[in-house]
Amino acid sequence: MSASAAKRYRPETQLVHAGILRSQFGENAEALYLTQSYIYDNAASAEKRFKGEEPGFIYSRYGNPTTSMFEARMCALEGAQAARATATGMAAVTTALLGQLRAGDHLVAAKALFGSCRYVVEEFLPRYGIATTLVNGTDLDQWRKAVRPNTKAFFLESPTNPTLEVIDIKAVAEIAHAAGATLTVDNVFSTPLYQRPLALGADCVVYSATKHIDGQGRCLGGVILGSEKFIQDNVHQLIRQTGPSISPFNAWVLLKGLETLAVRVQRQTDTAATVAVALAEHPKVTRLLYPGRPDHPQAAVAHRQMRAGSTLVAFDIKGGKAAAFRFQDALKLIKISNNLGDAKSLITHPATTTHQRLTPAARAELGIGDGLVRFSAGLEHPDDLVEDLNAGLAAV
Numbered sequence: 001m002s003a004s005a006a007k008r009y010r011p012e013t014q015l016v017h018a019g020i021l022r023s024q025f026g027e028n029a030e031a032l033y034l035t036q037s038y039i040y041d042n043a044a045s046a047e048k049r050f051k052g053e054e055p056g057f058i059y060s061r062y063g064n065p066t067t068s069m070f071e072a073r074m075c076a077l078e079g080a081q082a083a084r085a086t087a088t089g090m091a092a093v094t095t096a097l098l099g100q101l102r103a104g105d106h107l108v109a110a111k112a113l114f115g116s117c118r119y120v121v122e123e124f125l126p127r128y129g130i131a132t133t134l135v136n137g138t139d140l141d142q143w144r145k146a147v148r149p150n151t152k153a154f155f156l157e158s159p160t161n162p163t164l165e166v167i168d169i170k171a172v173a174e175i176a177h178a179a180g181a182t183l184t185v186d187n188v189f190s191t192p193l194y195q196r197p198l199a200l201g202a203d204c205v206v207y208s209a210t211k212h213i214d215g216q217g218r219c220l221g222g223v224i225l226g227s228e229k230f231i232q233d234n235v236h237q238l239i240r241q242t243g244p245s246i247s248p249f250n251a252w253v254l255l256k257g258l259e260t261l262a263v264r265v266q267r268q269t270d271t272a273a274t275v276a277v278a279l280a281e282h283p284k285v286t287r288l289l290y291p292g293r294p295d296h297p298q299a300a301v302a303h304r305q306m307r308a309g310s311t312l313v314a315f316d317i318k319g320g321k322a323a324a325f326r327f328q329d330a331l332k333l334i335k336i337s338n339n340l341g342d343a344k345s346l347i348t349h350p351a352t353t354t355h356q357r358l359t360p361a362a363r364a365e366l367g368i369g370d371g372l373v374r375f376s377a378g379l380e381h382p383d384d385l386v387e388d389l390n391a392g393l394a395a396v
């Protein structure tokens with residue numbers, strides 16, 4: 001269900017209060033409506049509900065009060081008119097793209113994408129007659145040159161997974177609109193707190209709510225946000241008729257996750273910045289990427305479009321795959337996992353996990369070498385984490 005922010009409270013306040021629907025019992029915590037369907041007072045009411053002449057829920061595949069609260073809170077945070085929650089982040093990405101595109105259309109996407117997003121763009125969309133072109137997202141000329149008469153949509157993530165490249169969202173939105181296309185941004189890595197793609201000109205924002213929004217390793221989820229018209233025209237019917245819908249239980253967990261998002265992400269960002277400082281000069285680290293630092297390749301764009309750095313740090317370890325494996329295996333506190341944004345600090349080796357499907361040449365093009373690791377800061381004490389990372393590097 002759609003929502004708009006009546007009063008512009010600051011994000012931290014919206015995260016706790018926005019979108020709440022209180023029942024007749026006046027509960028404080030958001031209620032979990034674990035119901036598939038709804039009861040009508042009479043047959044005429046059922047008919048009116050189906051005709052859209054009477055407000056109310058019909059079936060939880062496309063509307064549920066708990067899910068609505070989650071969607072409304074995300075709208076308030078993002079400055080969006082409408083949202084639809086989905087079962088996973090990949091359901092959000094796939095639904096957002098499929099909803100906008102038809103056979104014969106063309107999509108331009110940045111090549112630095114999360115592995116499954118790239119799979120959807122490169123493998124699935126072409127199966128349905130949708131042509132796709134991958135470009136270097138930081139090179140604006142490549143976006144311009146990729147446009148064809150049938151280009152209908154652009155897609156990017158920023159910062160990118162795993163090398164934390166920052167793409168100029170405003171500039172890419174202008175190129176998309178000049179070509180008569182839309183721009184969809186996967187905003188997972190920056191979180192809604194640090195970057196607002198709709199305000200920068202994007203038409204659609206997608207999240208894997210599995211990451212920072214849950215942030216405690218419990219459930220998967222996704223969300224698609226945009227204008228009321230965008231969601232009605234492209235997303236609503238696709239979800240209603242095909243069912244990539246979120247469980248109300250997961251929507252409730254994510255809703256409660258939002259309450260603590262700001263404090264968690266702030267703490268994780270401070271920790272990531274501390275880790276970046278501690279590792280930047282380490283003799284076994286040959287390259288360190290962190291969007292909050294002045295030595296980041298797109299530092300100026302990051303400064304312009306993001307409110308803060310990142311909860312992630314990527315770095316290359318001298319000695320390639322063998323060194324990166326020895327390093328990971330020597331960590332005691334930091335866990336090896338391909339997830340991110342979690343309360344527990346996590347380490348990932350993208351070349352052998354999230355991006356192993358790509359050829360070595362395609363990985364090299366994206367800066368994903370065999371020595372690259374991605375660190376996701378958790379909520380532990382930063383000194384314990386720096387000690388663990390240093391001990392890991394000592395074992396290399």
Ligand SMILES: Cc1ncc(COP(=O)(O)O)c(C=O)c1O
Nearest residue numbers: 088089090114161188208210221
């Ligand atoms: C940038 C990005 N987009 C989308 C996804 C997919 O989300 P999910 O795992 O919730 O399907 C992920 C991670 O898995 C991701 O890192």
